[in-house]
Amino acid sequence: MAKITYIAHDGSERTVDVKPGLSVMEGAVKNNVPGIDADCGGACACATCHVYVQEPWLDKVGKPSAMEESMLDFAEGVEPNSRLSCQIKVSDALDGLVVKTPESQH
Numbered sequence: 702m703a704k705i706t707y708i709a710h711d712g713s714e715r716t717v718d719v720k721p722g723l724s725v726m727e728g729a730v731k732n733n734v735p736g737i738d739a740d741c742g743g744a745c746a747c748a749t750c751h752v753y754v755q756e757p758w759l760d761k762v763g764k765p766s767a768m769e770e771s772m773l774d775f776a777e778g779v780e781p782n783s784r785l786s787c788q789i790k791v792s793d794a795l796d797g798l799v800v801k802t803p804e805s806q807h
């Protein structure tokens with residue numbers, strides 16, 4: 702299990718155990734963590750699972766694929782540390798990952 706912390710826009714935090722192999726989006730949805738809508742269910746087709754990856758995790762999480770980058774264009778408030786959480790696969794190497802959810806997913 703990897704511990705993933707989700708920080709909401711209002712600063713409230715939730716840390717949950719997520720099974721390696723699931724996505725950061727699935728970890729939120731399965732644990733009823735608010736702030737991630739995931740309308741397309743993880744197909745990289747909606748951009749409503751936008752999160753900001755917090756330092757020092759950016760390098761470990763890696764860069765978005767070309768498809769993810771073009772889908773991120775549909776998200777609001779995109780920053781250099783923006784990712785679509787359905788495209789981040791949880792592994793033991795990401796134990797402790799911290800992501801922030803935006804004010805809204807549209």
Ligand code: FES
Nearest residue numbers: 743745747748787
């Ligand atoms: S859940 Fe739709 S792009 Fe991630």
